[in-house]
Amino acid sequence: MDIKRLKEERKKWMTWKNIAPLREVLEQLEDVACKVTYGDVVTISGDLDDKKIYDTAKMFMPWRKGPFQIGKTFIDSEWKSNIKYNLLRPHFDLKNKRVADIGCNNGYYMFRMLEDEPTLLVGFDPSPLYKTQFDFINHFVKSDIVYELLGVEHLEFYDEKFDTIFCLGVLYHRSDPVAMLKSLYKGLDKKGEVILDTFYIDGEEEMALCPKSSYSKIPNIYFVPTIKALKNWCLRAGFNDFEVLETSVTDADEQRKTEWIEGQSLEDFLDSKDSSRTVEGYPAPQRVYVRLIKDKK
Numbered sequence: 001m002d003i004k005r006l007k008e009e010r011k012k013w014m015t016w017k018n019i020a021p022l023r024e025v026l027e028q029l030e031d032v033a034c035k036v037t038y039g040d041v042v043t044i045s046g047d048l049d050d051k052k053i054y055d056t057a058k059m060f061m062p063w064r065k066g067p068f069q070i071g072k073t074f075i076d077s078e079w080k081s082n083i084k085y086n087l088l089r090p091h092f093d094l095k096n097k098r099v100a101d102i103g104c105n106n107g108y109y110m111f112r113m114l115e116d117e118p119t120l121l122v123g124f125d126p127s128p129l130y131k132t133q134f135d136f137i138n139h140f141v142k143s144d145i146v147y148e149l150l151g152v153e154h155l156e157f158y159d160e161k162f163d164t165i166f167c168l169g170v171l172y173h174r175s176d177p178v179a180m181l182k183s184l185y186k187g188l189d190k191k192g193e194v195i196l197d198t199f200y201i202d203g204e205e206e207m208a209l210c211p212k213s214s215y216s217k218i219p220n221i222y223f224v225p226t227i228k229a230l231k232n233w234c235l236r237a238g239f240n241d242f243e244v245l246e247t248s249v250t251d252a253d254e255q256r257k258t259e260w261i262e263g264q265s266l267e268d269f270l271d272s273k274d275s276s277r278t279v280e281g282y283p284a285p286q287r288v289y290v291r292l293i294k295d296k297k
Contacts, residue, residue: 099166186293206226
């Protein structure tokens with residue numbers, strides 16, 4: 001696969017009729033020196049045009065990941081991504097490492113990772129809108145983060161191998177999860193690690209839920225495994241070590257409807273009479289966070 005050619009082709013996506021006007025607005029932003037604070041909220045302060053920033057940020061909706069504070073504008077994203085990040089933070093050290101974030105969305109996690117001082121930080125996400133959101137934030141942050149309009153399937157052909165790959169909330173969107181795990185494996189350098197998060201169901205058996213048409217109103221959810229089944233997938237993909245880091249239940253504090261998104265959120269995806277079930281009658285979303293090691297030797 002010619003990745004260089006593919007990247008050039010995907011640059012044309014930024015000229016799509018729904019994206020091009022957003023890029024034009026982005027180019028009109030003034031270059032202002034800013035102070036950036038990386039806490040639960042990625043906070044940007046400086047001599048900012050608050051009205052223009054608010055109007056611009058609104059044009060870039062929906063904001064799924066965050067939150068961000070730019071001057072007086074608080075982007076209260078659908079997901080409080082700081083909850084997941086803080087849960088994982090004790091389990092990794094990125095200093096002087098080459099790091100990739102697969103399905104990086106607008107880059108919230110990568111902006112948080114800057115404090116660890118990785119030598120390279122690359123986001124993969126084939127979404128022109130999320131790339132535009134990232135460029136909006138990075139206009140003020142001025143980081144060296146690389147954002148590629150590529151997917152996990154391109155990892156093995158990329159011109160870098162990574163020490164740590166984050167893949168958060170992607171696996172269940174893939175109809176062939178073992179093939180995706182193999183792509184992650186091939187994107188790692190020797191002794192590299194993957195920090196993975198995905199939905200799971202309770203159970204001691206090596207099995208997976210296969211939703212008929214949707215799961216929590218999400219149509220592209222193909223498999224929700226038990227943790228034992230997930231481990232088998234990872235071992236089949238070639239990983240030598242599988243470590244469960246954390247488990248959690250998604251609740252309305254972490255994911256909810258705000259003025260910065262369009263449409264529905266978690267409260268609409270669960271049974272109104274029984275929050276332990278989805279509207280389809282399946283077990284409500286739970287997440288497992290695991291570390292996968294390519295080669296322990």
